[in-house]
Amino acid sequence: MVMFSDKEEFKTAFKNQLEEKLGKTIDTASDFDTYRALGSLIREKINKDWLKTNQEYKTNKTKQVYYFSMEFLMGRLLGNNLLNLNVLSLVEEGLADLGLSLSELEKKESDAGLGNGGLGRLAACFLDSLASLELAGHGYGLRYRYGMFDQHIIDGKQVEFPDYWLTKEFIWEVRRPEDAIEVRFGGQVSSRRDKDGKLHFKYENYEPIQAVPYDVPVVGYHNDTVNTLRLWSAEPSVEDTMKKAEKEGEFGHFLTYKRSLESISDFLYPDDSTEDGKRLRLKQEYFLVSSGVQSIVRSFERLGLPWSSFPEKVALHINDTHPALVIPELMRILMDEKGIGWEEAWEITQASVSYTNHTTLSEALESWPVGLVRSLLPRIFMIINEINERFCQALWKTYPGDFSRIADLAIIADGQVKMAHLSIVGSHSINGVAKLHTDILKEREMKRFYNTFPERFNNKTNGITHRRWLMHANRPLSSLITEAIGDEWVQEPKQLNKLMERKDDLSFLDRLHEIKQENKVDFSNWIKDTQGISVDPDSIFDVHIKRLHGYKRQLLNALHIMHLYNELKSDPTLDIVPRTFFFGAKAAPSYHFAKKVIQLINRIASVVNNDPDVKDYIKVVFIPNYSVSIAERIIPSSNVSEQISMATKEASGTGNMKFMMNGALTLGTMDGANVEIHDLVGNDNIYIFGLRSEEVWDYYRNGSYSSKAVYENDERVRHTLDQLIHYSPFSRGETDFQEIYDALLTYNDEYFVLKDFASYLLAQKKVSQDYQRKRQWNLKSLVNISQSGIFSSDRTIQEYARDIWDLQRVKTLK
Ligand code: 26V
Numbered sequence: 173m174v175m176f177s178d179k180e181e182f183k184t185a186f187k188n189q190l191e192e193k194l195g196k197t198i199d200t201a202s203d204f205d206t207y208r209a210l211g212s213l214i215r216e217k218i219n220k221d222w223l224k225t226n227q228e229y230k231t232n233k234t235k236q237v238y239y240f241s242m243e244f245l246m247g248r249l250l251g252n253n254l255l256n257l258n259v260l261s262l263v264e265e266g267l268a269d270l271g272l273s274l275s276e277l278e279k280k281e282s283d284a285g286l287g288n289g290g291l292g293r294l295a296a297c298f299l300d301s302l303a304s305l306e307l308a309g310h311g312y313g314l315r316y317r318y319g320m321f322d323q324h325i326i327d328g329k330q331v332e333f334p335d336y337w338l339t340k341e342f343i344w345e346v347r348r349p350e351d352a353i354e355v356r357f358g359g360q361v362s363s364r365r366d367k368d369g370k371l372h373f374k375y376e377n378y379e380p381i382q383a384v385p386y387d388v389p390v391v392g393y394h395n396d397t398v399n400t401l402r403l404w405s406a407e408p409s410v411e412d413t414m415k416k417a418e419k420e421g422e423f424g425h426f427l428t429y430k431r432s433l434e435s436i437s438d439f440l441y442p443d444d445s446t447e448d449g450k451r452l453r454l455k456q457e458y459f460l461v462s463s464g465v466q467s468i469v470r471s472f473e474r475l476g477l478p479w480s481s482f483p484e485k486v487a488l489h490i491n492d493t494h495p496a497l498v499i500p501e502l503m504r505i506l507m508d509e510k511g512i513g514w515e516e517a518w519e520i521t522q523a524s525v526s527y528t529n530h531t532t533l534s535e536a537l538e539s540w541p542v543g544l545v546r547s548l549l550p551r552i553f554m555i556i557n558e559i560n561e562r563f564c565q566a567l568w569k570t571y572p573g574d575f576s577r578i579a580d581l582a583i584i585a586d587g588q589v590k591m592a593h594l595s596i597v598g599s600h601s602i603n604g605v606a607k608l609h610t611d612i613l614k615e616r617e618m619k620r621f622y623n624t625f626p627e628r629f630n631n632k633t634n635g636i637t638h639r640r641w642l643m644h645a646n647r648p649l650s651s652l653i654t655e656a657i658g659d660e661w662v663q664e665p666k667q668l669n670k671l672m673e674r675k676d677d678l679s680f681l682d683r684l685h686e687i688k689q690e691n692k693v694d695f696s697n698w699i700k701d702t703q704g705i706s707v708d709p710d711s712i713f714d715v716h717i718k719r720l721h722g723y724k725r726q727l728l729n730a731l732h733i734m735h736l737y738n739e740l741k742s743d744p745t746l747d748i749v750p751r752t753f754f755f756g757a758k759a760a761p762s763y764h765f766a767k768k769v770i771q772l773i774n775r776i777a778s779v780v781n782n783d784p785d786v787k788d789y790i791k792v793v794f795i796p797n798y799s800v801s802i803a804e805r806i807i808p809s810s811n812v813s814e815q816i817s818m819a820t821k822e823a824s825g826t827g828n829m830k831f832m833m834n835g836a837l838t839l840g841t842m843d844g845a846n847v848e849i850h851d852l853v854g855n856d857n858i859y860i861f862g863l864r865s866e867e868v869w870d871y872y873r874n875g876s877y878s879s880k881a882v883y884e885n886d887e888r889v890r891h892t893l894d895q896l897i898h899y900s901p902f903s904r905g906e907t908d909f910q911e912i913y914d915a916l917l918t919y920n921d922e923y924f925v926l927k928d929f930a931s932y933l934l935a936q937k938k939v940s941q942d943y944q945r946k947r948q949w950n951l952k953s954l955v956n957i958s959q960s961g962i963f964s965s966d967r968t969i970q971e972y973a974r975d976i977w978d979l980q981r982v983k984t985l986k
Contacts, residue, residue: 175217175259182259182266189213198270204340206272207280211250211343214257218389222398228982229308233475235484237309237977238468239299240498241491242460243292243440244313244401245320246284247640247800249344249388250277255644256304256391282337283801285319286403288444289719290826291530293800294605294965295491297826300637301969303392303399306981309969312464312495314456315345315386315403318439323758323797328774332442332761345386345403353383353463354409357455361550373508375551381433382409383463393639393662397982404463406436443760445721446535451548454540458549461497469505479512483523487977490599492530493538493591499525499598500555508551514558526601526976528632529592530823532609532617533723538591545589556594560584563597567624581620596621596628601976603632606824606845608865632972633845634824635965638665641830646808648687649834653957656680665961672958681950688811688835688953695809699793705781707791711750712943715806715836716814717798720757720766723821727769727912728925728932729753729814733776733792734892734902735933740786749940752791754806756798768911770794772902775909779901803827808834812939815840816932818923819865822846829963835953839935841928845963852959857952861935862928871924879921882929889926893917 176182190196190209201209229236251274254260264274287293295311302309321332359378363371388401408430435452436459465488472486488498499521506517531537546553560583567578579585583593596602596618602625604610610631614622622629643650643662653661657670674680692709699705716729733753740746755773759766777792795802813831815822815838822844832838832849839859840846850858863871871877883889893916895902896909903909916926943949961967973979 175214175257176262179262179266179269182262183270185213186210186266186270198272203277204280207250207277208341208343210263210267210277211281214253214259215343215389217257218253218391218398221391221396222389222400224396225398226400230474232982233477233485234308234982235487235977235979236468237302237307237487237489237973237979238312238464239295239302239309239489239491240312240460240464240495241292241295242314242457242494243287243491244284244295244299244311244403245287245289245292245800246296246388246401247804248278248281248283250281251644252300252640253391255639256300256393258394280340282340282342283799284337284342285335285799286313286316286440288320288440288442290824291444291492294530294634294826296800297635297637297640297965298969298972299390299399299401300393300639301635301965303390303397304395304637304639305966305969305973306392306395306397307969307973307979308399308982309977309979310399311390311401312460313401313403314437314440314460315405316437316440317434320440320758320799321442321761325770325774325794325796328771328778330759330767330770334439344388346388348385348387351385351467352407352409353385353404353466354380355383355459355462355466356380357458357548359550361554373551373554375508380409380412381436381459382407382412383459385463385467402464402467404437404460406434406459408433442758443762444536444719445533445760445763445766447538451544454544454548457494458497458501458552461495461501464495465498465501465505469502469510479506479510479516479520482520486524487979488525489972489977490525490527490595492528493595496527496538496591496595496598497549497552499594500552500559503555503559504551518559522598522600525599526603527595527599528603528605529609529613529618530605532612532823533821539588540591542584542587542589553589556583556589559594559597570624577620581624592618593621596625600628601630602628603630603976604823605632605634606848607631607633608820608842608847609823609844612820612865630975632968632976633848633963634826634829635963635968636826636829636833638662638833638961638964638966640804641807642833645804646687646691646834648690649684649808649957652683652687661961665964665966668961669958671954675951675954678947681947681954684835684954685946685950688809691809695805698805699795703793703795705791705793707752707793708750708788711752711791712811712940713754713809714751714812714814714839714939715754715810715831716816717754717756717795717803717806718825718827720759720763720769722765722915722923723818725816725818725923725925725928726755726757726773727916728816728928729755730769730773730776731889731892731925731929732932732936733780733790734895735888736790737776737780737783737786738888738891738895740789741783744785748789749943750789751940752793754793754795754810756795756802756806758798765911765915768909772896772909772912775902775904783901803830807831807836810834810836811943812836813838813840815843815846816862816928817841817843818925818928819843819863819868821923829960832956833960833963835957837939837949837952837956839939848962849959852962853952853955857955859935859939861931863924868924877920877924877927879917879926882926883917886926886930888933889929 299311319335324331356378362374383404384407386403390399502521503517506512604613661667696707696709780792807830813836815828819841825844841862842864896913899905
């Protein structure tokens with residue numbers, strides 16, 4: 173559907189919108205008004221396509237995939253929607269004629285931060301790809317009133333503030349009270365047998381909570397498809413609150429009751445590093461699962477098909493184990509509400525559910541105390557118990573007498589319900605998110621499960637949407653690419669490899685360089701405006717942006733900067749290539765060590781940036797409140813992408829792919845998807861350092877790593893670490909960094925930071941040398957861009973659709 177035939181038509185429609193909907197003129201409207209007017213104007217167009225897409229899915233009884241995720245890190249939607257609707261330039265020019273700047277209006281939208289990091293952003297990229305590939309796939313999540321906290325740096329330390337993202341109207345959502353669902357918690361279950369011997373369950377004294385969906389349209393790229401992101405919000409049911417108020421006879425009680433119900437969807441848990449077994453988190457998970465599955469079953473029933481065809485029409489995907497209760501919930505509905513027997517219900521459930529694992533860190537694996545699950549979700553607990561019994565019996569048949577194996581694989585053991593085990597047993601597909609990660613699952617972390625169900629395990633290397641991360645975030649680069657190789661890469665990103673035809677074209681390489689420089693200048697201006705720090709756009713922009721976690725080793729980067737500083741101080745004539753180190757990272761509020769690392773980085777920044785001997789050579793910038801919109805600014809302006817996790821720990825990484833696509837060179841370990849980037853670009857176009865996964869396992873096996881030995885043998889390490897606790901510009905004679913020192917030495921450096929230090933320094937030296945050879949550097953950058961197409965999430969989603977969901981592309985006939 174064409175939205176506006178030309179710019180003039182847009183301008184008229186826009187002015188009308190302002191006047192009719194908001195009662196304002198261009199002169200009297202605030203920026204937020206104009207943003208709203210623009211948003212609601214394009215919403216009218218989106219709504220038409222949305223309706224059509226839904227009708228079409230219904231008439232054709234198209235198979236639907238529902239992607240259940242506790243997190244969707246969407247970022248801002250306006251710019252991407254305009255891009256996908258094919259009106260970006262037209263709108264931009266039309267607004268400019270009216271004296272308005274689109275990029276200014278875009279900033280009025282709050283960044284929807286309903287996720288912690290990688291897992292949530294992946295979900296958002298997948299939605300964009302599903303719609304763009306005309307696949308019937310929808311996101312199911314929670315509408316948190318507060319998303320990821322706002323990070324402020326005060327006195328060099330992280331301080332968290334609530335993220336009031338909904339105080340400004342979220343213009344994209346539509347509340348759908350007519351589709352509300354009741355979710356039940358607590359209470360008791362009793363059973364009785366009927367005359368045919370069939371068991372019936374009665375659920376009483378439960379606490380009912382209304383789940384109200386808010387739908388957000390997900391617009392496909394140039395194809396009229398509009399899918400749905402359905403976010404559930406917890407609200408008390410009117411009827412129930414009235415009853416309660418009457419019973420308690422007091423308004424105060426009513427308010428407390430209302431608040432406690434609403435608290436379920438109040439906030440996103442901001443900790444993706446440790447699983448703390450909190451009751452409210454389990455409530456959130458079941459709330460999402462139950463409202464989601466009930467509403468899906470409802471729509472399936474409208475198709476009038478037999479239950480056996482449920483898996484042909486519905487795929488339920490769980491993004492990590494957080495929504496794993498989908499399995500017992502679907503069983504519950506099929507058996508208790510639809511009267512289906514266990515075996516058939518189990519077949520339907522397994523055939524519909526698939527699961528992605530995103531981490532092997534043991535501290536992040538979910539398990540819930542039996543007592544908690546039993547009291548909060550009595551019927552669900554009974555079903556999990558039965559699944560476990562049957563599974564253990566089956567194991568017993570295959571491996572009679574093998575107690576250790578059965579105890580190892582059981583879903584319930586040591587008083588805990590293990591969500592990964594439930595997810596594996598109850599689904600037909602289990603995938604890891606990069607080749608190395610999947611191999612680790614198969615050969616190590618989930619080896620026994622893999623031996624039991626080898627056919628269920630598969631790899632789906634992650635991807636990112638090239639529409640947001642290249643076309644929208646880096647328009648100049650994207651235009652240059654199209655100038656060089658035509659625009660087919662937009663539909664088929666693998667065609668970016670055609671760029672290799674230009675590898676000897678010096679003027680093309682120069683253009684690539686100029687674009688990077690222009691982006692760096694823009695970014696430097698932004699840094700100056702927002703942080704008051706001047707950075708040199710000719711210096712190497714070395715960027716480390718991701719959640720702060722021990723295994724991601726921001727500390728290794730920080731220690732390297734301290735070392736560089738020391739070198740410069742002891743020899744001011746040292747010939748060093750100017751560098752600006754950028755960091756962006758949020759630490760989980762209770763992750764003490766991570767917060768200390770943030771403090772250290774900020775301390776290093778204040779030392780380095782204010783020292784006249786070094787400030788023209790190195791600068792350190794900690795960008796507060798790292799978010800999707802900040803990532804969109806910084807990635808196109810980067811030269812070096814820091815992907816330096818300890819080998820075996822980073823399941824995939826997706827930032828690495830975004831940087832590569834924007835022409836930055838990876839400095840990284842052989843971990844996660846770095847391994848695949850390395851395979852594609854070859855040794856000359858990436859900087860690999862550090863222990864390999866096999867070496868890490870060798871150290872684990874023979875327990876021979878001693879960080880103290882490294883400290884004693886490497887004078888650079890010794891000097892730098894001593895500066896953390898002895899008097900130095902970094903410690904200022906205080907004990908702020910004692911814990912960091914202890915983690916590295918007293919506790920033997922869990923993440924091999926010191927072990928990899930020397931090798932990291934060498935790799936960094938090589939980066940500096942290579943950067944000076946402009947032509948070669950630009951060529952390396954070109955190679956990276958040209959090989960990045962495989963990391964488009966379109967490729968990933970096509971693989972999911974083909975291998976896991978069995979989804980066909982719908983050719984829209986609109
Ligand atoms: C874990 C937990 C633990 C319980 C409390 C709440 C919570 C919330 C989120 C998580 C998720 C941690 C897993 C995760 O984000 N993994 C990342 O997934 C990316 C996408 O697959 C991948 O690129 C990263 O390497 C991986 O760390």
